[in-house]
Amino acid sequence: MADDKEYDDYWAKAVKLFTGYEAPSRHDLFKNMVGNAGIKQMKVEITKQGSVQTVDVDDFSWMVENAGWDINNTDFVIPFYTSDGGTVHYYKARFTLLGFKSGDGPSEGEVVGGEGKSKYGKELEDGHFKPSDNGTVWNTFDMTSYAYGTGNALKALLEEPNGTLGFSWGGKPEIPLDKGVRLASFDMAADAFDRVAKFFWDSNATMTEWQNKVGQDQNEAWRGMAAGVFWDLIHEIGRRYGHYADDMEAIRGVSKQGKALRDAGDALEKQARKVYNKWDDWKMTGGNPLRPLVDLLGEIGDQTWLRNLTKINADYVPNYSPYGGSGYWDYSTRTGFSQDAYDADLKTYGDMKELETWKKVGDAAIARWEAKIKTDLIDPAEQALKDLASAWGSSHFDLGSIRTKGDKGINESYQEDKAYKEKKDAEDKAAKDKKAADDKYAADKKAAEDKAAADKKAADDKYAKDKKAADDKAAADKAAADKKYDEEKAAQEKKEKEQEAKQEAKEKEAEEKAAALQAKQDQKEKEAEEKAAQKEKEQEKKEAEQEAKQEQKEKEAEQKQAEAEKKQEQIRQEQEAKQEQKEKEAEQKQAEQEKKQEQIRQEQEAKQEQKEKEAEQKQAEQEKKQEEQQKQAQAFQVQQVNQQKAEQEKRDKEQAK
Numbered sequence: 001m002a003d004d005k006e007y008d009d010y011w012a013k014a015v016k017l018f019t020g021y022e023a024p025s026r027h028d029l030f031k032n033m034v035g036n037a038g039i040k041q042m043k044v045e046i047t048k049q050g051s052v053q054t055v056d057v058d059d060f061s062w063m064v065e066n067a068g069w070d071i072n073n074t075d076f077v078i079p080f081y082t083s084d085g086g087t088v089h090y091y092k093a094r095f096t097l098l099g100f101k102s103g104d105g106p107s108e109g110e111v112v113g114g115e116g117k118s119k120y121g122k123e124l125e126d127g128h129f130k131p132s133d134n135g136t137v138w139n140t141f142d143m144t145s146y147a148y149g150t151g152n153a154l155k156a157l158l159e160e161p162n163g164t165l166g167f168s169w170g171g172k173p174e175i176p177l178d179k180g181v182r183l184a185s186f187d188m189a190a191d192a193f194d195r196v197a198k199f200f201w202d203s204n205a206t207m208t209e210w211q212n213k214v215g216q217d218q219n220e221a222w223r224g225m226a227a228g229v230f231w232d233l234i235h236e237i238g239r240r241y242g243h244y245a246d247d248m249e250a251i252r253g254v255s256k257q258g259k260a261l262r263d264a265g266d267a268l269e270k271q272a273r274k275v276y277n278k279w280d281d282w283k284m285t286g287g288n289p290l291r292p293l294v295d296l297l298g299e300i301g302d303q304t305w306l307r308n309l310t311k312i313n314a315d316y317v318p319n320y321s322p323y324g325g326s327g328y329w330d331y332s333t334r335t336g337f338s339q340d341a342y343d344a345d346l347k348t349y350g351d352m353k354e355l356e357t358w359k360k361v362g363d364a365a366i367a368r369w370e371a372k373i374k375t376d377l378i379d380p381a382e383q384a385l386k387d388l389a390s391a392w393g394s395s396h397f398d399l400g401s402i403r404t405k406g407d408k409g410i411n412e413s414y415q416e417d418k419a420y421k422e423k424k425d426a427e428d429k430a431a432k433d434k435k436a437a438d439d440k441y442a443a444d445k446k447a448a449e450d451k452a453a454a455d456k457k458a459a460d461d462k463y464a465k466d467k468k469a470a471d472d473k474a475a476a477d478k479a480a481a482d483k484k485y486d487e488e489k490a491a492q493e494k495k496e497k498e499q500e501a502k503q504e505a506k507e508k509e510a511e512e513k514a515a516a517l518q519a520k521q522d523q524k525e526k527e528a529e530e531k532a533a534q535k536e537k538e539q540e541k542k543e544a545e546q547e548a549k550q551e552q553k554e555k556e557a558e559q560k561q562a563e564a565e566k567k568q569e570q571i572r573q574e575q576e577a578k579q580e581q582k583e584k585e586a587e588q589k590q591a592e593q594e595k596k597q598e599q600i601r602q603e604q605e606a607k608q609e610q611k612e613k614e615a616e617q618k619q620a621e622q623e624k625k626q627e628e629q630q631k632q633a634q635a636f637q638v639q640q641v642n643q644q645k646a647e648q649e650k651r652d653k654e655q656a657k
Contacts (some may be wrong), residue, residue, distance in 0.1 A: 010382035011150065011275075011373065017385070018272045019164040020179035021153035024142040030289075030366060033098050033138045037355040040362040041293055042075075042095050046353055049090040051597050052081075052331055054314040063309075067301050069105055069294065072589070073582030076294065078301050080308050080352050082339045088312060088331035093352060095297065098138045099290045106290035110148040110283050112170045113141035114568050117576075145172050147287045151279035154272055157181055162550065186265025190258035267391035271384040275377070282376040286369070293365035296343060300361070303342035304352070311337035318608065320615070326608045451477075 012023040035043030055062055071077040076095040081088055098116060100107040117137045149169040156167045163182030168174040285291070311334040318327035341349040341357050349364065350357035451474070 008382075009378060010385055011377040012146070014271075014275055014381035014385050015150040015153055017388075018181060018268065018275075019153040019157045019167070020175045020181050021150060021164060021167065021169075023146045023150050026146065026370065029143045029146055032142065033140060035096070035098060035138075037359060039355065039359045040366060041099060041290060042097050042358070042362060044355055044358045045094040045096075046355065047092050047094065049092060050594055051601070052088060052090045052314075052329075053079075053597070054331075055309045055312065057310045063301070063305050067305075068298065070103065073579075073585050075101065076297050078297065078304055078352070080304050080339060081312055081333075081337075082351075082353055083333050083337065086332070088333065091353060093358070095358075097290055097293065099140055099143075100288055101290060106288045106294055108284050108288065108291075110151070110287060111140075111144060112148075112565075112568065113139060113144035114572065115139040115141075116572065141171060143289065145170050147289075148283060151276065151283060154276040154279065157183065157272055158269065158276060161546075166550075181268075183265055183269055186261050186268070190255075190261040190265075193255040193257040193261065196255070264392055267388055271388045271391075275381050275384050278376060278380045282372070286372045286376055289366060289369040292368040292372075293362065296361060296365045296368065299344040300341045300349075302344070303346070307336060307338045307340075307342060308352075311335075316604075318611065326605050326612070447477075447481075 009026055012026075016022050030040045033041050035041075037044070065071075066079055067077055069076055072092070072094065074094045075097045078093045078095075080091055080093065082091060083089075097106075100111045115137065116139070149172055152169045153164055153167055153175075157163050160167075161182075161184065163180060163184070164175050165177050165180035165182055166174045167180060313332045313334055315330045315332075316327055317330050339352055341352050341361060343349075343364075349360040
């Protein structure tokens with residue numbers, strides 16, 4: 001299995017970021033899918049056959065009948081020869097695959113994880129599994145959660161109204177609500193920002209209109225009074241709403257933040273759909289890790305035919321011994337023979353008789369599965385994460401900041417206006433008093449000087465005559481001055497009272513206007529509250545309907561899940577029954593094969609005995625013929641000797657005569 005150090009699992013990272021679904025680690029996917037001897041995804045049985053079965057090099061149908069998928073009542077079989085010290089033995093490697101499979105091979109398309117159990121234990125005895133109640137148990141929950149749960153989480157994000165809130169698949173716990181992702185939440189948050197922006201935009205225009213009505217500069221007479229407070233309130237609200245509208249770049253109900261959030265949601269949906277489409281293509285042919293395992297076993301079977309099964313000579317050696325006995329078959333290897341497992345690239349995994357070899361084969365198949373994951377899922381997911389990071393970067397996704405600038409509070413403005421008014425009133429009163437005193441002093445001084453000059457002149461001219469007249473005039477002048485002073489004082493007091501009455505009328509009018517505005521504002525707030533309450537009731541009603549709909553969906557999903565699990569259990573039971581039936585048929589077929597092999601051997605021995613009898617008969621006939629020839633030769637020799645002896649006697653007689 002490939003190591004995470006070799007490359008990061010961007011597929012799992014992207015799915016978790018996009019959906020909140022946390023896939024199992026790839027290191028742990030096959031820890032519960034282990035057969036005997038630590039071999040992943042399969043149980044392997046290496047059995048030595050009772051006799052050697054010869055293979056015709058040109059008989060290609062032999063491989064179809066004796067090797068490959070669904071042979072000898074098991075998932076996969078690879079027959080092979082071994083040569084131990086020159087002695088050839090015949091073996092079969094039988095593979096039971098752990099995972100999702102059908103009659104034609106590994107299942108295609110997505111499946112829900114399950115648990116399986118074999119009636120055979122993990123221990124081996126003479127190359128065979130021991131039947132045991134505690135057989136091999138495996139489950140595919142983690143593997144299917146990684147292979148198919150991740151894609152279904154992306155599908156829920158893209159197609160379900162609530163996204164992955166509460167999503168679960170294949171028995172894995174639901175995604176918590178605080179970790180689920182709903183694409184609609186981007187639009188909801190954006191709409192909220194837009195509503196706030198529209199309020200500030202509209203209110204800023206309203207405040208500007210009010211500011212124009214109350215004046216850009218505060219009336220001096222308003223300072224420290226209710227009218228001044230109202231003026232400060234209007235201008236401060238206007239400043240703040242203007243700042244908020246500027247920060248949100250509010251233009252006719254659209255905010256900077258809302259646009260950024262919608263763009264972020266669109267970017268997430270775009271990248272999620274990209275990786276989902278990649279997964280949707282991959283799941284049919286790349287999801288089941290048994291597919292590369294069966295492909296690799298097929299490659300090894302093909303190479304075994306070329307480098308092992310067709311590299312054996314079988315010669316019959318007859319027995320010519322005079323003591324009897326049958327001949328025998330002599331098996332030997334040809335040039336190029338190998339009992340190693342090779343794949344299509346001629347990579348060797350070791351001796352086919354060793355379980356460690358098949359452990360390497362299982363690991364290599366998983367490595368192939370992960371290599372396809374890298375090209376089909378991990379690499380596209382890495383690019384999607386980069387594209388999303390770019391779309392969500394500060395150069396594209398900027399919510400800015402919405403803050404309250406350093407404006408004065410209403411109370412502070414009121415206190416400043418009040419202090420200003422008190423100070424200005426005191427200064428005005430002091431100036432007024434000083435001016436009145438100065439004016440009176442100048443008038444009195446001038447009158448005194450005029451009177452002194454007149455008195456001096458009258459005194460000089462007619463001191464005696466005019467003294468009484470001067471006194472009378474002085475008294476009249478004084479009376480006139482007092483009267484004038486009283487009249488002016490009364491007029492001044494009347495003017496001040498009129499001014500105060502006018503001021504009170506203005507203040508009262510301002511208070512009435514403020515009260516009217518406040519009443520209007522209260523009415524607006526009340527209408528807004530009633531409207532908000534109505535919307536809240538409608539929202540609660542919608543949420544209740546949504547929850548009811550969701551509960552109905554969940555019930556239907558639970559019912560479907562229960563039906564799927566029941567169907568899965570039924571399929572598993574049928575597969576186990578079918579497997580047991582196949583194993584029984586395999587044992588029966590094996591017994592018939594061995595019986596047939598024994599019959600062939602007996603027929604061959606009978607033929608050999610017949611050949612030996614014929615050879616012995618020929619040998620006896622040859623020996624008999626040789627004996628007759630020897631007898632004839634001996635008779636001929638006796639005849640020759642007798643003839644020579646007769647001739648010699650004849651010559652002796654003739655000589656004697």
